[in-house]
Amino acid sequence: MHHPQPDGEVTFDRMYICLSGCKNGFKAGCRPLIGLDGAFLKTQFGGQILSAVGLDANHHIYVIAWAIVRVENTETWRWFLELLHQDLGHYKEHDWCFISDMQKGLISAVKAVMPDVHHRFCVWHLWKNFNKNWKDLQLRGLLWECARATTYQEFRDGMEKIKRLNEDAWAYLEKWPMDAWTRSLFSHKPKLDSICNNACEVFNAKIKDARAKPIITLLEEVRMFVMRTIAKNKVKLQNHTGKLTPVIKSRLEKVRKESKHWKPIWTGDNGYEKFEVHGHPTNHVVDIGKRLCTCQFWMLTGIPCVHACATLSRVNK
Structure with missing residues (x-):
């Protein structure tokens, strides 16, 4: 989008990019938590780059969409979010959730475009x-x-x-x-139990040098960075076997080791699914049929918590 000036010159106004590969890849294999952030362009004309960044199944950053705007405010965020919403499909249908810093313009824009969406603050x-x-x-x-x-x-x-x-x-x-x-x-x-908007922070840091370059060069460097990141992660996981990705696998291993300190006691239900798990600092209740634990870690991350792991190892003996 550009604006003609009185003397015939045109100035660049804004541009939004969401490549088909990024969009489809995100919908097919990433968690539905989207980080939103803006970063300054370090050129004499100023401006901002807005971004939407997710995490893939192995907790690596996955860039979904980005845009160049003159200023970061409610109006530009609203424009960006409306286009993102069109690209990714209805937020309620796909359970999209967002995490961002506490920019006033952004909070109201998210509310306007996607009322009642789950929006975390960094x-x-x-x-x-x-x-x-x-x-x-x-x-x-x-x-x-x-x-x-x-x-x-x-x-x-x-x-x-x-x-x-x-x-x-x-x-x-x-x-x-x-x-x-x-x-x-x-x-x-x-x-995902993230309480910080790290994915966007990483993206902004990676394109720090590009943010000082002219817009066309900047956009090309961002595209190349996104393409290389996806390709690199693809190679990393090429020879990986098993259902769990390496990062999740090691996280689960850590939890499993810690679960040895907990003692599950069956509550007597017919399905052999409900247990009381005793340990320090407090006891918890686990229902392996419903994948629930009163500590909530299992429901927040999708990874069984120490109490669930202790129960599962008892059930699978």
Whole structure:
């Protein structure tokens, strides 16, 4: 899109790119959590590059779409999100969820284009804003504790501690939607428990040099980076066997080792599926038929938690 000027010159306004391979690959094999972010272009004309970045099955970044705009505001984000929505299909049908920094323009644009969509805020940015007012190390630690909590009780306990230490800090955190920054209230659909928008951070860092170049060169370098990334990851996994990708496999192995410290006790149900799992710091209830555990880790990540692993090894003896 460009604008003619009075003296006949035309200036570049904005451009959106979502390549067919990126779009189809994302829909076919990535988690439905999309990171959104904007980064400055370092040229004399300024401008911003907006991006939508996902994670593939092996937790590598997967760039879906990007756009060049003059400024980052509600109007440009809305334009970008409407085009992305057209490309990826209806958000409710595909269970799309988003994670972003707390840009005001972006939050309202997401609400306008996809009402009621699950939208997480990057806790790193929440923490940075929080840190401007409260530099107390204990408070900062408690904020991260609340964000990482997987059960609502853990989260509320953390918030109570913050309230006792500093009521203003507690009130600041209370004003943000809870399901946007604590794992305990995240949607279970993406099967990703990310509390930071790392995928976008990685993408912005990788194209740092390209952001100082003229627009055509920048766009070409971004396209090449995206193409190379997909090709490189394809080669990495070519000889991999088994259903689980390497990153998930090693994560599950770690959980399995830790599960030895937990003791599952069968509750007596007919299906031999419901167990009470005892251990430190608190006991949990596991239902292997429904793939549920009261710690919520299994539902958040899709990977059995320590309690589920302990139960599964008992059932499979």
